[in-house]
Amino acid sequence: MPMGMSRGMLKRDIPINLAVAALLLLLGMSRVLFGVGNNGLGRLEGLILLAMFAIYIWMSFHYDSQIEPFCECKDEEKSKTWLSIIMVIGGLAGLIIGGRLFVHSATAIARMVGVSDKFIAITILAGGTSLPELATCVVAAIHKKGQLALGNILGSNVFNILLILGTSAVVRPLSFQSINFVDTGALILSGILIWFSSVTGRRKRRLDRLDGGIMLVCWAAYMTWLIINL
Secondary structure, three states, rough: OEOOOOOOHHHHHHHHHHHHHHHHHHHHHHHHHHHOOOOOOOOOHHHHHHHHHHHHHHHHHHHHHOOOOOOOOOOHHOOOOHHHHHHHHHHHHHHHHHHHHHHHHHHHHHHHHOOHHHHHHHHHHHHHHHHHHHHHHHHHHOOOOHHHHHHHHHHHHHHHHHHHHHHHHHHOOOEEOOOOOHHHHHHHHHHHHHHHHHHHHOOOOEEEHHHHHHHHHHHHHHHHHHHHHO
């Protein structure tokens, strides 16, 4: 389903997504790029990412508080607030439990057939942890909630880099020895594709089916490259 996006998403969320990916590249590949430090994220880099995450969260709440509500909620809608909260919590629990079951079971099957850990990581683990996002976005797209689907992905990218990698690096420094410019280039390219798709085509601020097809082709090409170079 073609998905539209808000002006704020184009001017703020997409650029932030690109900037965060570039920050990860600068911090994690500093030795290759500048000849200093190590290729990885140390505790200092982890703290920098966490500080940027705190700023991002503050900006998100600050920006949202400045927006006028689209409409006043009716009394009968307000009465359903607690039911909605319970359903959100239940849905999140289902996503987490389902994701864990899929990843653990698929990993066990992969080990039984004798494939390598790296192959498991780049296919089953990466795909399995993305299934909850895929399910959420597909449902949102079907219900014509394109901004919810896009916000889910853009926010997830920012959370994964700033919060998840930042926290992990503080607990234990992370090595980027197995990461190369093709991997980081794919990350940057994904953000550029979203931005480019939103400013070109017949309708601006919109991801069409052609844009989705191009993204799927790029994903297939990257996965093929990974498997060939195992």
